[in-house]
Amino acid sequence: MFDFANSSYTTIIVTVAFSLYFTRLVAPGPRADFLWSLGVSWSNLIVILVSPILGAMADDLGRKKLFLFGTYVLCCGGTAALWFVQPGQVTLALLLFVVSNVGYSLGENLAAAFLPEISTPQNIGRISGFGWGLGYFGGLLCLVVVMPFLKGDFRIENLANLRLAWLATALFFLLAALPTFLVLRERAPRGPRRILSAYAAESVRRISATFRSLKHFSELTRFLLIFLVYSCGLTTIIAFATIFASNTLGFTAQEVVVLFIALQLSSAVGAFFFGWIQDRAGARRTIQVTLVLWIGVCAAAFFCQTKGFFWVVALSSGFGIGSLQSASRAMVGLFAPLEKSGEFFAFWGLAGKGAYILGPLVFGAISSISGSQRLAILATSVFFLAGLIGMSTVDEKRGHEAALEWTARAKGAPAGAEAG
Numbered sequence: 001m002f003d004f005a006n007s008s009y010t011t012i013i014v015t016v017a018f019s020l021y022f023t024r025l026v027a028p029g030p031r032a033d034f035l036w037s038l039g040v041s042w043s044n045l046i047v048i049l050v051s052p053i054l055g056a057m058a059d060d061l062g063r064k065k066l067f068l069f070g071t072y073v074l075c076c077g078g079t080a081a082l083w084f085v086q087p088g089q090v091t092l093a094l095l096l097f098v099v100s101n102v103g104y105s106l107g108e109n110l111a112a113a114f115l116p117e118i119s120t121p122q123n124i125g126r127i128s129g130f131g132w133g134l135g136y137f138g139g140l141l142c143l144v145v146v147m148p149f150l151k152g153d154f155r156i157e158n159l160a161n162l163r164l165a166w167l168a169t170a171l172f173f174l175l176a177a178l179p180t181f182l183v184l185r186e187r188a189p190r191g192p193r194r195i196l197s198a199y200a201a202e203s204v205r206r207i208s209a210t211f212r213s214l215k216h217f218s219e220l221t222r223f224l225l226i227f228l229v230y231s232c233g234l235t236t237i238i239a240f241a242t243i244f245a246s247n248t249l250g251f252t253a254q255e256v257v258v259l260f261i262a263l264q265l266s267s268a269v270g271a272f273f274f275g276w277i278q279d280r281a282g283a284r285r286t287i288q289v290t291l292v293l294w295i296g297v298c299a300a301a302f303f304c305q306t307k308g309f310f311w312v313v314a315l316s317s318g319f320g321i322g323s324l325q326s327a328s329r330a331m332v333g334l335f336a337p338l339e340k341s342g343e344f345f346a347f348w349g350l351a352g353k354g355a356y357i358l359g360p361l362v363f364g365a366i367s368s369i370s371g372s373q374r375l376a377i378l379a380t381s382v383f384f385l386a387g388l389i390g391m392s393t394v395d396e397k398r399g400h401e402a403a404l405e406w407t408a409r410a411k412g413a414p415a416g417a418e419a420g
Contacts, residue, residue, distance in 0.1 A: 001183075002068070002111045003131040004138035005176035009075060009104045011139030012146055012169040014040075016242055016260050018082065018097070020253070021162055023243060024154045025087045030368065033243065037364035039094045040239055043101035044353035050102075051109055051353070055346025058110060065186045068110040072177055074103030080170035083163045087156065109349030113341045114184070115333040121400060122279065125286075128330040129275015132322055136268035140261055142172045153253040216406065219399030220335040220344065224351045226394065227328055230291060230387025231355035232362070233298070233380045234324060237317060239360045240373070244301070248373045249310055259314055266318030274323030275330070283331035284396045290324040291388040298381035302374050335399040337406040359383065 012018065022039075023032035058064040078100030085093040119127040149165040152158030245251040245259060270290075278286040297317045304310045329348070336344035359380070366376040 001134075002107070002177055002180040003135035005173050005180070006075070006104060006107060006111070007135040007139035008142035008169050008172045008176065009079060009100070010238070011143055011260070011264070012165065013079060013082070013097070013100065015238055016143065016256065017146065017150060017162070017165055019239070019243060020154050020246060020256070022093055022097075025156065025159070025162075026085060026093045027090045033240070034364045034368050035090060035094070036243075037239070037360040039097045040101070040235075040360045041357040042094070043098040044105065044356035046098065046102050047105040047109075047353040048350050048357070051106060051346040051349050052343065054106060055109065055113065055343045055349075058113070059340060059343050063186070064110050064113055065181065065184065068107055069181055071103045071107035071110060072173075072181075075100050075107060076103075076170045076174045078103055079173065080167055082166035085163070085166075086159070105349065105353055109345050111180075112329050112332075112348065113345035115329065115345075116336055116338050116341045117186075119333065121334060124333050125278030125283065125327065125330045126275045128333065129271045129273075129278070129322075129326045132326040132329070133268040133271035133275070136264045136271065136322060138176060140264040140268075142169060143257065143261060143264070145172060147257055150253055150257060217335065217399075217402055219395055219402060220332070222390075223331060223335065223394050223399065224347055226387055226390035227348070228351040228354050229390060230294075230324075230384055231328075231352050232359035233294060233383030233387070234321065234359075235352070235356045236359035236363045236380050236383075237297075237377075238321070239356070240363055240367075240377075241314070241317070244373050244377060245310065245314070249304070249307055251307065255307070259311070262311070263314055263318040263321075266315045267322035269322070270319035271322030271326045275326055278327050278330060282396050283327050283334065284391055284394055286327040287324060287331070288388060288391050290320045290327065291384050291391065293320040294324070294384040295381050295388070298377055298384065302378040331396070331399075334396070335403055337403045340406070 019036060022036055027035045054067060058067045061067075078096055081096050082093070082100070085096060115124065115128060146165040146168050149161040149168065152161055154162065241263075242251075242256050242260065246253075246256055251259065274286050274290065293316065297313055297320060300313045300316075301310070304313055332345060332348045333341075363376045363380060366379055367373050370376070
Protein backbone atom coordinates (compact mmCIF):
# COMPACT_ATOMS: atom_id res chain seq x y z
CA MET A 1 0.00 0.00 0.00
CA PHE A 2 2.91 2.36 0.51
CA ASP A 3 4.01 1.62 -3.06
CA PHE A 4 0.43 2.42 -4.08
CA ALA A 5 0.47 5.69 -2.13
CA ASN A 6 3.88 7.15 -2.94
CA SER A 7 3.49 6.54 -6.67
CA SER A 8 1.10 9.48 -6.65
CA TYR A 9 4.05 11.76 -5.93
CA THR A 10 6.44 10.45 -8.56
CA THR A 11 3.63 10.29 -11.14
CA ILE A 12 2.20 13.79 -10.74
CA ILE A 13 5.12 15.81 -9.39
CA VAL A 14 8.21 14.24 -10.96
CA THR A 15 6.94 12.86 -14.24
CA VAL A 16 3.63 14.14 -15.61
CA ALA A 17 2.56 17.52 -14.30
CA PHE A 18 4.82 19.57 -12.04
CA SER A 19 7.83 18.98 -14.30
CA LEU A 20 5.90 20.55 -17.19
CA TYR A 21 4.49 23.27 -14.94
CA PHE A 22 8.05 24.17 -13.94
CA THR A 23 9.58 24.12 -17.44
CA ARG A 24 6.66 25.94 -19.11
CA LEU A 25 5.38 28.43 -16.55
CA VAL A 26 7.80 28.77 -13.62
CA ALA A 27 11.09 28.86 -15.54
CA PRO A 28 10.33 28.99 -19.29
CA GLY A 29 13.21 29.40 -21.72
CA PRO A 30 16.31 27.60 -22.97
CA ARG A 31 17.59 26.86 -19.43
CA ALA A 32 14.37 25.18 -18.28
CA ASP A 33 15.60 21.59 -18.73
CA PHE A 34 18.85 22.39 -16.95
CA LEU A 35 17.13 24.10 -14.01
CA TRP A 36 14.76 21.16 -13.59
CA SER A 37 17.68 18.74 -13.66
CA LEU A 38 19.33 20.80 -10.90
CA GLY A 39 16.31 20.32 -8.64
CA VAL A 40 16.32 16.57 -9.29
CA SER A 41 20.07 16.37 -8.66
CA TRP A 42 20.15 18.52 -5.50
CA SER A 43 17.39 16.53 -3.82
CA ASN A 44 19.08 13.24 -4.57
CA LEU A 45 22.44 14.53 -3.37
CA ILE A 46 20.85 15.22 0.03
CA VAL A 47 19.40 11.70 0.05
CA ILE A 48 22.82 10.25 -0.71
CA LEU A 49 24.32 12.06 2.28
CA VAL A 50 21.52 11.19 4.70
CA SER A 51 20.17 7.74 3.75
CA PRO A 52 23.04 5.49 4.97
CA ILE A 53 22.95 7.01 8.47
CA LEU A 54 19.16 6.94 8.52
CA GLY A 55 19.05 3.30 7.39
CA ALA A 56 21.64 2.20 9.94
CA MET A 57 19.80 4.04 12.71
CA ALA A 58 16.51 2.40 11.70
CA ASP A 59 18.17 -1.04 11.87
CA ASP A 60 19.71 -0.25 15.26
CA LEU A 61 16.38 0.89 16.70
CA GLY A 62 14.31 -1.76 14.94
CA ARG A 63 11.89 1.07 14.12
CA LYS A 64 11.85 1.39 10.34
CA LYS A 65 8.13 2.12 10.44
CA LEU A 66 8.64 5.18 12.65
CA PHE A 67 11.29 6.56 10.30
CA LEU A 68 9.03 5.81 7.33
CA PHE A 69 6.27 7.87 8.94
CA GLY A 70 8.60 10.86 9.27
CA THR A 71 9.49 10.78 5.55
CA TYR A 72 5.79 10.43 4.68
CA VAL A 73 4.92 13.60 6.61
CA LEU A 74 7.83 15.47 4.98
CA CYS A 75 6.79 14.50 1.44
CA CYS A 76 3.09 15.20 1.93
CA GLY A 77 3.81 18.58 3.53
CA GLY A 78 6.32 19.61 0.85
CA THR A 79 3.95 18.55 -1.94
CA ALA A 80 1.03 20.53 -0.49
CA ALA A 81 3.30 23.59 -0.16
CA LEU A 82 3.92 23.56 -3.94
CA TRP A 83 0.54 25.31 -4.12
CA PHE A 84 2.39 28.54 -3.24
CA VAL A 85 4.62 28.33 -6.35
CA GLN A 86 3.65 30.75 -9.12
CA PRO A 87 5.28 31.71 -12.46
CA GLY A 88 8.76 33.17 -12.04
CA GLN A 89 9.29 31.82 -8.51
CA VAL A 90 12.13 29.50 -9.51
CA THR A 91 13.91 29.47 -6.14
CA LEU A 92 10.76 28.68 -4.17
CA ALA A 93 9.78 25.98 -6.66
CA LEU A 94 13.16 24.28 -6.47
CA LEU A 95 13.31 24.54 -2.67
CA LEU A 96 9.89 22.94 -2.12
CA PHE A 97 10.50 20.32 -4.79
CA VAL A 98 13.79 19.37 -3.11
CA VAL A 99 12.06 19.07 0.30
CA SER A 100 9.24 16.89 -1.03
CA ASN A 101 11.52 14.74 -3.19
CA VAL A 102 13.88 14.11 -0.28
CA GLY A 103 10.92 12.87 1.79
CA TYR A 104 9.70 10.68 -1.07
CA SER A 105 13.13 9.18 -1.78
CA LEU A 106 14.03 8.41 1.83
CA GLY A 107 10.61 6.82 2.30
CA GLU A 108 11.07 4.70 -0.81
CA ASN A 109 14.28 3.24 0.67
CA LEU A 110 12.71 2.52 4.05
CA ALA A 111 9.63 0.89 2.53
CA ALA A 112 11.83 -1.34 0.37
CA ALA A 113 13.77 -2.43 3.46
CA PHE A 114 10.66 -4.30 4.65
CA LEU A 115 10.92 -6.68 1.66
CA PRO A 116 13.19 -9.29 3.36
CA GLU A 117 10.80 -9.33 6.35
CA ILE A 118 7.66 -10.10 4.35
CA SER A 119 9.00 -12.52 1.72
CA THR A 120 11.12 -15.64 1.17
CA PRO A 121 13.80 -16.28 -1.47
CA GLN A 122 11.19 -18.33 -3.35
CA ASN A 123 8.61 -15.54 -3.67
CA ILE A 124 10.58 -12.32 -3.29
CA GLY A 125 10.31 -11.55 -7.01
CA ARG A 126 6.53 -11.91 -7.04
CA ILE A 127 6.08 -9.84 -3.88
CA SER A 128 8.35 -7.07 -5.12
CA GLY A 129 6.60 -7.16 -8.50
CA PHE A 130 3.16 -7.09 -6.90
CA GLY A 131 4.08 -4.06 -4.79
CA TRP A 132 5.62 -2.23 -7.73
CA GLY A 133 2.71 -3.15 -10.00
CA LEU A 134 0.18 -1.97 -7.42
CA GLY A 135 2.18 1.26 -7.23
CA TYR A 136 1.49 1.98 -10.89
CA PHE A 137 -2.24 1.64 -10.25
CA GLY A 138 -1.85 4.12 -7.40
CA GLY A 139 -0.17 6.58 -9.73
CA LEU A 140 -2.88 5.98 -12.31
CA LEU A 141 -5.70 6.57 -9.83
CA CYS A 142 -4.09 9.80 -8.62
CA LEU A 143 -3.73 10.91 -12.23
CA VAL A 144 -7.48 10.35 -12.70
CA VAL A 145 -8.11 12.46 -9.58
CA VAL A 146 -6.02 15.43 -10.80
CA MET A 147 -6.98 15.18 -14.49
CA PRO A 148 -9.76 17.79 -14.21
CA PHE A 149 -7.15 20.32 -13.03
CA LEU A 150 -4.93 19.62 -16.06
CA LYS A 151 -7.60 19.91 -18.77
CA GLY A 152 -6.86 23.58 -19.38
CA ASP A 153 -3.26 22.73 -20.34
CA PHE A 154 -0.11 24.32 -18.86
CA ARG A 155 -1.10 27.90 -19.58
CA ILE A 156 -1.27 30.97 -17.38
CA GLU A 157 -5.07 31.01 -17.79
CA ASN A 158 -5.24 27.61 -16.04
CA LEU A 159 -2.89 28.58 -13.22
CA ALA A 160 -5.41 28.25 -10.37
CA ASN A 161 -6.42 24.72 -11.38
CA LEU A 162 -2.83 23.58 -11.85
CA ARG A 163 -1.91 24.71 -8.33
CA LEU A 164 -4.83 22.69 -6.92
CA ALA A 165 -3.34 19.57 -8.52
CA TRP A 166 -0.43 19.64 -6.04
CA LEU A 167 -2.84 19.81 -3.07
CA ALA A 168 -4.84 16.89 -4.47
CA THR A 169 -1.67 14.83 -4.88
CA ALA A 170 -0.59 15.48 -1.29
CA LEU A 171 -4.03 14.49 0.01
CA PHE A 172 -4.01 11.27 -2.05
CA PHE A 173 -0.62 10.25 -0.63
CA LEU A 174 -1.73 11.19 2.88
CA LEU A 175 -4.83 8.98 2.77
CA ALA A 176 -3.56 6.06 0.68
CA ALA A 177 -0.56 5.40 2.95
CA LEU A 178 -2.61 5.12 6.14
CA PRO A 179 -3.08 1.31 5.87
CA THR A 180 0.71 0.92 6.01
CA PHE A 181 0.90 2.59 9.40
CA LEU A 182 -2.29 1.05 10.77
CA VAL A 183 -1.82 -2.57 9.65
CA LEU A 184 1.84 -3.39 8.93
CA ARG A 185 3.64 -5.13 11.80
CA GLU A 186 7.37 -4.63 12.25
CA ARG A 187 9.18 -7.93 12.72
CA ALA A 188 12.76 -6.75 13.20
CA PRO A 189 13.98 -6.96 16.84
CA ARG A 190 13.95 -3.70 18.80
CA GLY A 191 17.35 -2.27 19.66
CA PRO A 192 18.47 -0.87 23.03
CA ARG A 193 17.46 2.62 24.13
CA ARG A 194 20.19 5.23 23.70
CA ILE A 195 20.60 8.97 23.80
CA LEU A 196 20.55 10.73 20.41
CA SER A 197 24.34 11.09 20.13
CA ALA A 198 24.72 7.38 20.91
CA TYR A 199 22.30 6.47 18.10
CA ALA A 200 24.38 8.52 15.67
CA ALA A 201 27.61 6.95 16.91
CA GLU A 202 26.13 3.44 16.61
CA SER A 203 24.94 4.18 13.07
CA VAL A 204 28.42 5.27 12.07
CA ARG A 205 29.84 2.13 13.70
CA ARG A 206 27.43 -0.10 11.77
CA ILE A 207 28.26 1.57 8.47
CA SER A 208 32.00 1.28 9.21
CA ALA A 209 31.52 -2.43 9.92
CA THR A 210 29.71 -2.82 6.63
CA PHE A 211 32.55 -1.17 4.72
CA ARG A 212 35.00 -3.50 6.44
CA SER A 213 32.80 -6.40 5.27
CA LEU A 214 32.69 -5.39 1.60
CA LYS A 215 34.69 -8.46 0.64
CA HIS A 216 32.03 -10.69 2.22
CA PHE A 217 29.26 -8.80 0.38
CA SER A 218 31.26 -8.49 -2.85
CA GLU A 219 28.34 -9.51 -5.09
CA LEU A 220 26.05 -6.93 -3.52
CA THR A 221 28.74 -4.26 -3.86
CA ARG A 222 29.29 -5.15 -7.51
CA PHE A 223 25.57 -5.17 -8.22
CA LEU A 224 24.99 -1.78 -6.58
CA LEU A 225 27.71 -0.23 -8.75
CA ILE A 226 26.14 -1.71 -11.87
CA PHE A 227 22.69 -0.66 -10.66
CA LEU A 228 24.03 2.90 -10.35
CA VAL A 229 25.15 2.83 -13.97
CA TYR A 230 21.98 1.54 -15.61
CA SER A 231 19.80 3.59 -13.26
CA CYS A 232 21.36 6.72 -14.76
CA GLY A 233 19.48 5.80 -17.91
CA LEU A 234 16.26 4.84 -16.15
CA THR A 235 16.07 7.98 -14.01
CA THR A 236 16.72 10.13 -17.05
CA ILE A 237 13.78 8.60 -18.89
CA ILE A 238 11.50 9.06 -15.87
CA ALA A 239 12.54 12.70 -15.41
CA PHE A 240 12.28 13.74 -19.08
CA ALA A 241 9.79 11.36 -20.78
CA THR A 242 6.81 13.71 -20.78
CA ILE A 243 9.01 16.73 -21.52
CA PHE A 244 10.38 14.88 -24.60
CA ALA A 245 6.87 13.92 -25.75
CA SER A 246 5.61 17.47 -25.29
CA ASN A 247 8.51 19.55 -26.59
CA THR A 248 9.94 17.30 -29.32
CA LEU A 249 6.85 15.51 -30.64
CA GLY A 250 4.22 18.14 -29.83
CA PHE A 251 1.99 16.16 -27.46
CA THR A 252 -0.71 18.30 -25.85
CA ALA A 253 -1.37 18.16 -22.11
CA GLN A 254 -4.37 15.86 -22.66
CA GLU A 255 -2.34 13.58 -24.93
CA VAL A 256 0.41 13.43 -22.31
CA VAL A 257 -2.11 12.36 -19.69
CA VAL A 258 -3.58 9.63 -21.91
CA LEU A 259 -0.09 8.46 -22.83
CA PHE A 260 0.90 8.28 -19.21
CA ILE A 261 -2.19 6.25 -18.30
CA ALA A 262 -1.14 3.71 -20.90
CA LEU A 263 2.42 3.82 -19.54
CA GLN A 264 1.18 3.10 -16.02
CA LEU A 265 -0.76 0.06 -17.23
CA SER A 266 2.13 -1.33 -19.28
CA SER A 267 4.53 -0.73 -16.36
CA ALA A 268 2.20 -2.61 -13.99
CA VAL A 269 2.01 -5.53 -16.42
CA GLY A 270 5.82 -5.52 -16.67
CA ALA A 271 6.24 -5.58 -12.88
CA PHE A 272 3.69 -8.38 -12.37
CA PHE A 273 4.90 -10.50 -15.28
CA PHE A 274 8.62 -10.21 -14.68
CA GLY A 275 8.15 -10.74 -10.94
CA TRP A 276 6.74 -14.16 -11.81
CA ILE A 277 9.55 -14.75 -14.34
CA GLN A 278 12.22 -13.73 -11.82
CA ASP A 279 11.21 -16.39 -9.29
CA ARG A 280 11.80 -18.97 -12.03
CA ALA A 281 14.64 -17.59 -14.16
CA GLY A 282 16.46 -15.49 -11.54
CA ALA A 283 16.89 -11.77 -10.99
CA ARG A 284 20.07 -11.45 -13.06
CA ARG A 285 18.51 -12.85 -16.25
CA THR A 286 15.40 -10.75 -15.73
CA ILE A 287 17.47 -7.58 -15.44
CA GLN A 288 19.54 -8.48 -18.51
CA VAL A 289 16.44 -8.99 -20.66
CA THR A 290 14.97 -5.64 -19.63
CA LEU A 291 18.26 -3.84 -20.29
CA VAL A 292 18.24 -5.14 -23.86
CA LEU A 293 14.69 -3.80 -24.17
CA TRP A 294 15.82 -0.37 -22.92
CA ILE A 295 18.65 -0.13 -25.44
CA GLY A 296 16.09 -0.70 -28.20
CA VAL A 297 13.72 1.89 -26.70
CA CYS A 298 16.39 4.62 -26.69
CA ALA A 299 17.36 3.90 -30.30
CA ALA A 300 13.72 3.89 -31.41
CA ALA A 301 13.02 7.20 -29.61
CA PHE A 302 15.96 8.82 -31.43
CA PHE A 303 14.49 7.93 -34.83
CA CYS A 304 10.85 8.53 -33.85
CA GLN A 305 9.12 11.19 -35.95
CA THR A 306 5.41 10.60 -35.33
CA LYS A 307 3.15 10.43 -32.30
CA GLY A 308 1.84 7.05 -33.42
CA PHE A 309 5.29 5.44 -33.45
CA PHE A 310 6.12 7.07 -30.12
CA TRP A 311 3.12 5.27 -28.63
CA VAL A 312 4.80 1.97 -29.50
CA VAL A 313 8.10 3.16 -28.04
CA ALA A 314 6.47 4.48 -24.88
CA LEU A 315 4.46 1.32 -24.17
CA SER A 316 7.62 -0.76 -24.60
CA SER A 317 9.47 1.52 -22.19
CA GLY A 318 6.66 1.20 -19.65
CA PHE A 319 6.97 -2.57 -19.75
CA GLY A 320 10.70 -2.18 -19.10
CA ILE A 321 10.35 0.36 -16.26
CA GLY A 322 8.22 -1.88 -14.07
CA SER A 323 10.29 -5.00 -14.61
CA LEU A 324 13.71 -3.37 -14.17
CA GLN A 325 12.85 -1.53 -10.96
CA SER A 326 11.08 -4.49 -9.37
CA ALA A 327 13.80 -7.02 -10.25
CA SER A 328 16.54 -4.69 -8.99
CA ARG A 329 14.80 -4.23 -5.63
CA ALA A 330 14.27 -7.98 -5.29
CA MET A 331 17.94 -8.72 -6.01
CA VAL A 332 19.01 -6.44 -3.16
CA GLY A 333 16.49 -8.27 -0.97
CA LEU A 334 18.18 -11.58 -1.84
CA PHE A 335 21.63 -10.18 -1.03
CA ALA A 336 20.67 -8.36 2.23
CA PRO A 337 20.61 -10.06 5.68
CA LEU A 338 17.43 -9.22 7.59
CA GLU A 339 19.30 -7.47 10.41
CA LYS A 340 20.99 -5.13 7.92
CA SER A 341 18.08 -4.59 5.51
CA GLY A 342 17.52 -0.93 6.38
CA GLU A 343 21.19 -0.16 5.89
CA PHE A 344 21.58 -2.13 2.65
CA PHE A 345 18.41 -0.73 1.11
CA ALA A 346 19.71 2.70 2.04
CA PHE A 347 22.78 1.91 -0.09
CA TRP A 348 20.40 0.71 -2.82
CA GLY A 349 18.63 4.04 -2.57
CA LEU A 350 21.98 5.83 -2.50
CA ALA A 351 22.94 4.21 -5.80
CA GLY A 352 19.57 5.09 -7.32
CA LYS A 353 19.74 8.68 -6.16
CA GLY A 354 23.32 8.99 -7.37
CA ALA A 355 21.91 8.03 -10.75
CA TYR A 356 19.34 10.81 -10.43
CA ILE A 357 22.22 13.27 -10.03
CA LEU A 358 24.26 12.09 -13.00
CA GLY A 359 21.70 10.85 -15.53
CA PRO A 360 19.35 13.86 -15.78
CA LEU A 361 22.33 16.25 -15.68
CA VAL A 362 23.86 14.48 -18.68
CA PHE A 363 20.55 14.64 -20.55
CA GLY A 364 19.97 18.29 -19.59
CA ALA A 365 23.48 19.31 -20.60
CA ILE A 366 23.40 17.50 -23.97
CA SER A 367 19.91 18.81 -24.71
CA SER A 368 20.81 22.41 -23.81
CA ILE A 369 24.16 22.43 -25.67
CA SER A 370 23.01 20.60 -28.83
CA GLY A 371 19.43 21.84 -28.86
CA SER A 372 18.32 18.25 -29.51
CA GLN A 373 16.44 16.07 -27.05
CA ARG A 374 16.78 13.23 -29.58
CA LEU A 375 20.56 13.25 -29.26
CA ALA A 376 20.27 13.37 -25.48
CA ILE A 377 17.99 10.34 -25.35
CA LEU A 378 20.26 8.37 -27.69
CA ALA A 379 23.20 9.09 -25.37
CA THR A 380 21.13 7.62 -22.53
CA SER A 381 21.38 4.16 -24.14
CA VAL A 382 25.08 4.04 -23.20
CA PHE A 383 24.08 3.66 -19.53
CA PHE A 384 21.89 0.64 -20.34
CA LEU A 385 24.59 -0.95 -22.51
CA ALA A 386 27.19 -0.60 -19.76
CA GLY A 387 24.74 -2.10 -17.26
CA LEU A 388 24.08 -5.06 -19.55
CA ILE A 389 27.79 -5.79 -19.79
CA GLY A 390 28.25 -5.39 -16.04
CA MET A 391 25.40 -7.77 -15.09
CA SER A 392 27.28 -10.66 -16.70
CA THR A 393 29.77 -10.41 -13.80
CA VAL A 394 27.18 -10.73 -10.97
CA ASP A 395 26.83 -14.17 -9.31
CA GLU A 396 23.27 -14.30 -7.90
CA LYS A 397 23.74 -17.58 -6.01
CA ARG A 398 26.94 -16.44 -4.30
CA GLY A 399 25.35 -13.14 -3.27
CA HIS A 400 22.40 -14.88 -1.58
CA GLU A 401 24.70 -17.36 0.17
CA ALA A 402 26.73 -14.46 1.61
CA ALA A 403 23.55 -13.04 3.18
CA LEU A 404 22.66 -16.43 4.70
CA GLU A 405 26.17 -16.87 6.07
CA TRP A 406 26.08 -13.44 7.71
CA THR A 407 22.76 -14.15 9.41
CA ALA A 408 23.89 -17.60 10.57
CA ARG A 409 27.10 -16.15 11.98
CA ALA A 410 25.14 -13.44 13.83
CA LYS A 411 22.92 -16.11 15.40
CA GLY A 412 25.81 -18.44 16.13
CA ALA A 413 24.37 -21.18 13.89
CA PRO A 414 25.96 -22.99 10.94
CA ALA A 415 25.26 -21.33 7.60
CA GLY A 416 23.74 -24.50 6.21
CA ALA A 417 21.22 -24.63 9.02
CA GLU A 418 20.16 -21.05 8.38
CA ALA A 419 19.85 -21.70 4.67
CA GLY A 420 17.56 -24.64 5.37
